[in-house]
Amino acid sequence: MKKSGMSLLEIVISISIAVVIFIPAMNMFSTTGQAVFKTRNFSFANSAARRISQRLMAMPYEDIVEVPLPGIALFDAPAESFFAPFLNTSGTNSGAKNITQADMPEFYSYLVQHDFRYSLSVSNVSFGDGDEIKSVGILITWSENNKNMMYRLYVYVPSL
Amino acid sequence: MQKTEQKFYELADSLLRESGLLANRPSWINLRQLVHEFLPDLLDTDCRSHTYAILLVLLRNPEKSPERAKKLAAIIESACKSSPDELFIDMLRQLAPDDLTSTLLPQIYCTDSRGSIAVYLAAKIGLHVEPDAFQYFLTARTWQQTDLINLAFLVRPSEQLKVSTILEQAAANESSAINREIFTEFRHILFGEPPQQPLLPDIAIAASSGTVITPAPTINEDVSEDPPEVNTTARKGSSHRAQAFSSRVAPTTDAKGKKDSPGFSASILKIIETNQSALLVLFVITTIFLVATGLSKWFVSDSAESVTPPANAGKLPSHWTDSATREKITERYLAADKDYRMGELYLTRDRFSEALILFEDALSIRPDHTLALYRAGYCRLHIKDYAGARTALEKALKIDPTLRYANLLLARAAAAQLDNKGAESHFNRELELAKDPVVAEEFANFLHNTGKEVEAESLINKYQALYPDRILILTRKPDKSEKEEQRQ
Structure with missing residues (x-):
């Protein structure tokens, strides 16, 4: 009599095939996910450093001062700092948006989750007659998969 | 085609008016001749049921030629496309059993309305089939309940148990759940409370001919018209049984939508059964991708339900990882880097001595700072400390042999020390690194x-x-x- 159903061997082979397909598929997804995750953090750190460098060029020379590590958080930043206000699409102060839980909750969560901070390493050299140059190292730090990451950007700001 | 049909009816009318033995009437001969020559044309027209009856009469003779069998089969196949009337059924009864077996029974396998009409006709004329034939009929197509009831009339009452046993065994060996279910249902019908007479198939429109089949009142017809053997079974049931059965069958004879659904679902189940492996593979792949998509979403997701900073947030870590170079960055590394950058600032004003001090400071913190070593060599070369320059540059090249322009500076230092051979060697090495x-x-x-x-x-x-x-x-x-x- 013909017996219907599957034998143990068939089940084992099926599971083996499924596992062989499943594990690389999972790795592929997780690797891709991690790459996307890292690239996003790197891009954000890069854009934050650029923002600071642009501000450094426009701000008074004497206001460029050392910000020691571990630095200042990008979220809940103090007023009139590099990231407060973060954006202002209106012409008045009332339209200013800060990176706070109230103003930008999703962005705030992202920055808090990764503890994004900035530091400034400033070296001042005076050549006399008011000829001075500051070498500013902009250091953006964040936490990623329990690793402390750093992005560095160096700019030279002349006094004249 | 219409001409043939008209002539056929004219001859049929004159046949009725003529007297004498049928075989001797002139119209009979002409009619037979016409059917012999133009039967396909006639069947292509919109035949009425009594036309089929006349055709059957014409073909009712003891002659058993293959041509006659072929014509008979064509007539019955065509007749099964529309609602049969009693005259046609009576004429069918006049045919020999082997004629019916070879022409009517094959129609039962048809999946469209012909199958249902054929079963009904076979049940009406009291045709019986061998017990082991039922399993083939039942697995050949999907079955409406009305058809199953009519099929039950094809079982000789004395063979009901045998048919049931055969179907039971067949069900045990059957891999298809649908077929097992149909066997079981047919066995229940066999031993249940069957109606006293076959039920007109529950089909409103004949599939191929487009002829509208009206629900005929045959369900309440005279019981005396039933074939003797069927009657023996049917008469066992009392009138209230028939009513009860009618009410049980009633849902299938209601609205079109209702009656279509069981067939449709059965077809779907049949498709699923026949494509089990492909569907299983599809299911596994879909599951993998769904799970993987969910996990990847989780990996990438940054919308944490509760905003919690990392445990070491705000604390000074022992080191960082450079996001671009993957280098390990410590506070010492950063301090050395700061001195190096300051040295670079002095170099912008050609202040080699001050710059050298800062590069040496950087090297005191981090002796393997390649760029600081290179710059220290550069400064020493300019202040004419050729030996010191060569030491610093050689150290830099030891750490990074591909460092650009270190060999050039070494060549200059060698040339300044009148070491032409050494200078040539360094020039060549520099050009090996890049054709500058x-x-x-x-x-x-x-x-x-x-x-x-x-x-x-x-x-x-x-x-x-x-x-x-x-x-x-x-x-x-x-x-x-x-x-x-x-x-x-």
């Missing part, structure tokens, strides 16, 4: 000034060919007398 036309030009001039004019020319020509858009020239170093003249 500026370095090549300097090397050629060095060769030219040291008396190796042929090599110098050769080198210049070689690099001029490599960089045709640049002008590479050999200049002679002024000797002491020329220098004196220039001073004066």
Whole structure:
């Protein structure tokens, strides 16, 4: 009599095939996910450093001062700092948006989750007659998969 | 085609008016001739049921030629496309059993309305089939309940148990759940409370001919018309049984939508059964992708339900990882880097001594700072500390043998120390790292000034060919007398 159903061997082979397909598929997804995750953090750190460098060029020379590590958080930043206000699409102060839980909750969560901070390493050299140059190292730090990451950007700001 | 049909009916009418034995009437002969020649044309027309009856009468003779069997089969197949009437059923009863077996029973396998009508007709004329044939009928197509009830009339009452046993065994060996279910249902019908007479198939429109089949009142017909053997079974049931059965069957004879659904679902189940492996593979792949998509979303997701900073947030870690180079960055590393950058600032004003101090500071914190070593060598070269320059540059090259321009500085230092052989060696190494036309030009001039004019020319020509858009020239170093003249 013909017996219907599957034998143990068939089940084992099926599971083996499924596992062989499943594990690389999972790795592929997780690797891709991690790459996307890292690239996003790197891009954000890069854009934050650029923002600071642009501000450094426009701000008074004497206001460029050392910000020691571990630095200042990008979220809940103090007023009139590099990231407060973060954006202002209106012409008045009332339209200013800060990176706070109230103003930008999703962005705030992202920055808090990764503890994004900035530091400034400033070296001042005076050549006399008011000829001075500051070498500013902009250091953006964040936490990623329990690793402390750093992005560095160096700019030279002349006094004249 | 219409002409044939008209002639056929004219001859049929005159046949009725003529007297004498049927076989001797002139119209009979003409009618037989017409059917013999134009039967396909006639069947293609919109035949009425009694037309089929006349055709059956014409073909009712003891002759058993293959041509006759073929025509009979064509008539019955065509008749099964529309609602049969009693006259046609009566004529069917006049046919020999083997004629019916070879022409009517194959129609039962048809999946459209013909199958249902064929079962009904077979049940009406009291045709019986062998017990082991039922399993083939039942697995051949999907079955409506009305058809199953009519099929039950094809079982001889004395063989009901045998048919049931065969179907039970067949069900045990059957892999298809649908077929098992149909076997079981048919067995229940066999031993249930069957109606007293076959039920008209529950089909509103004949599939192929487009003829509308009206629900005939045959369900309440005279019981005396039933075949004797069917009656023996049917009569066992009382009138209230028939009513009860009618009510049980009633849902299938209601609205069209309701009656279509069981067939449709059965077809779907059949498709699923026949494509089990493909569907299983599809299911596994879909599951993998769904799970993987969910996990990847989780990996990438940044919308944490509760905003919690990392445990070490705000604390100074022992080190960082450079996001671009993956280098380990410590506070010492950063301090050395700061000194190095300050040294670079002094170099912008050619203040080599101050810059050297800062580069040495950087090296005291981080002795393997390659760029600080290179710059220290550069500064020492400018303050004419050739030995110190060579030491720093050689150290830098030891750490990074591919460091650009360190060999060039070494060559200059060697040349300044009149070590022409050493200088040539460093020039060559620098050109091995990169075919830089500026370095090549300097090397050629060095060769030219040291008396190796042929090599110098050769080198210049070689690099001029490599960089045709640049002008590479050999200049002679002024000797002491020329220098004196220039001073004066």
